[in-house]
Amino acid sequence: MSIGATAVKPSVEARAAVERFLKDMAAAAKKTFPAWQKKLIEGFDECVLPYDVQHALIDAHPIDDYYYAGVVALEAAKIRRLFAPDEASELLSLIGERVDATADRKDRLVSDMVFFIIGRVENAANVDTQKTPHDEVVKALLQKLGVDRAEETVHLMRAILFRHELGEPLAMGVPQWWQLFRTKYALAEKHEEMWTSSPAPSSRRATAIV
Numbered sequence: 001m002s003i004g005a006t007a008v009k010p011s012v013e014a015r016a017a018v019e020r021f022l023k024d025m026a027a028a029a030k031k032t033f034p035a036w037q038k039k040l041i042e043g044f045d046e047c048v049l050p051y052d053v054q055h056a057l058i059d060a061h062p063i064d065d066y067y068y069a070g071v072v073a074l075e076a077a078k079i080r081r082l083f084a085p086d087e088a089s090e091l092l093s094l095i096g097e098r099v100d101a102t103a104d105r106k107d108r109l110v111s112d113m114v115f116f117i118i119g120r121v122e123n124a125a126n127v128d129t130q131k132t133p134h135d136e137v138v139k140a141l142l143q144k145l146g147v148d149r150a151e152e153t154v155h156l157m158r159a160i161l162f163r164h165e166l167g168e169p170l171a172m173g174v175p176q177w178w179q180l181f182r183t184k185y186a187l188a189e190k191h192e193e194m195w196t197s198s199p200a201p202s203s204r205r206a207t208a209i210v
Contacts (some may be wrong), residue, residue: 007133009184009185009186010184010185010186011185011187011188011189012181012185012186012187012188012209013187013188013193014087014091014187014188014190015042015094016092016095016209017091017181017185017187017209018091018095018098019098019104019179019199020095020209021075021095021178021181022072022095022098022099022102023102024175025068025071025072025174026068026073026102026103027080028071028173028174028175029064029067029068029071031067031173032071032169032170032172032174033064033068033169033174035168035169036067036166036169036170037063037064038066039162039165039166039168039169040063040105040166041058043159043162043166044057044058044153047152047156048152049150049152049153050152053150053152053153055153056146056150057145057146057147057150057153058145061144061145062109063145065109065110066113066141066144066145067118067141068103068110069099069103069109069110069111069113069114069169070113070117070137070138070140070141070170070172072095072099072110072114073113073114073115073116073118073121073137074117074118074133074134074137074170074174075174075175075176075177075178076092076095076114076118077117077118077121077122077133078178078179079091079092079178080092080122082178082179082182083182083187084139084195086143087187090187090190091187092115092118095111095114096111096114096115097111099111099114113140113144116140117136117137117140120136120140121133121136121137121138124136125129132167132171134167134170134171134174135163135164135167136197137167137170138163138166138167138170139157139163142157142163142166143155143157163191181209185209
C-alpha cells in the first residue's frame with residue numbers, strides 16, 4: 001500500500017449487523033442480569049414489603065425482558081451520533097423489527113421499552129452532559145416496575161448508592177458494540193448483498209461480522 005493510502009473497511013449489511021448486535025446484547029444481558037437482579041431484590045428486601053406490594057413490583061413483571069431492553073437501549077442510544085442520519089434510521093428501524101423476536105416475545109413489549117429508554121437517554125444527554133446513560137436506564141427500569149408509585153419504595157428512586165449499584169452491571173458488563181463496529185466495518189449500501197463474494201458496485205465486499 002502506498003504512503004497515505006487509506007484501507008477500505010469491509011462492509012456489512014445493516015440487517016446482519018443488527019442481528020449480531022441483538023444476539024451479543026442478549027448474551028451480555030444474560031451474563032449481567034443475575035448481579036443486577038440481586039441488587040434489586042436486596043433493595044426491596046430492605047423496604048420490608050408487604051406481599052401484595054412485592055408481587056406488584058416483582059412477580060407481575062417480566063424483569064429479564066425489561067433488563068434486556070435496557071441493555072439494548074444503552075448501546076442503541078449511541079447510534080445517532082455514530083452514523084449518518086439515513087444509516088442511523090435504518091439501524092434503529094431494524095432493531096425495532098427484530099428485538100422482540102430475539103427476546104422470544106410475540107408482542108412489542110421489548111421494542112416499545114427500548115425506544116422509550118433511548119428517548120430518555122438522548123434527552124438526558126441534551127439537557128445535562130453529566131448524566132450517565134446507565135443511570136438513566138436504571139431509572140427507567142425502576143419506573144417500569146412501579147418503584148416510584150409504591151409508598152414503600154419511592155425513596156429508592158432518590159437513593160444514589162442504590163442506583164449506582166444497579167448501574168454497575170450495565171456500565172461494566174455491556175460492550176461498546178457500535179463504537180467497535182465503526183472502527184472495524186462500514187455499513188454496506190442497501191443494494192449490496194450480505195454473505196456473497198461478488199463485488200458490489202462500489203467495489204466493497206459485504207462481509208460477515210467476526
